[in-house]
Amino acid sequence: MSAKTSAAIRYTTMRLAIFIGCLVAVGGLVQIGVLPKGLGDSNFVWVILLALVLSAPLSFILLRKQRDAMSEQIVGKVDQAKARLEASRSQEDGAVQ
Template identity: 65%
Template sequence: MLRYTLMRLGIFAGCFLVVWGLVATGIAPRGLGDSNYLWILLLALVLSAPISFVVLRGQRDRASEQIVARVQRAKDGFEASRSQEDLADDAARAHGQTS
């Protein structure tokens, strides 16, 4: 998961540098007034999202599988804990009725 996040951040940083270069050279338009860096940030976000979606598809799928496995382990742990509590409760009730 950390690897995917770092790769995504790297793609964004690359897009930011490219957009900054395009705006600095006048190829891409500047923002309005003092909003130049916000404009560059927004353009970089818009460009990096589809690039990340396509380029990091395999990495994203692996990260998703890790998350699903982690959630399933947590669910299994909760179910095991709940069944132990049910067994203990049933045993306590059975012991209380026979006395």
């Protein structure tokens, strides 16, 4: 497994873990009555939306290092691909002339 895949999987797993933690916390708070249950039958949707709203800024703050590492690895791979493409183009241009 490449380092880029590893960093992406690690970041995604950690982000999912934060969301699940928020989902469990919000669900518990709704069940004990600290947070409203939503309107009518919207309890499940309410809990998911509230967990998403809470987990997004938490992920942004808590996973900064992982996101930066993943970004650096992706940029490196893109630069390598651009260099290979440019080398391929220059070889084709040399063969055509």
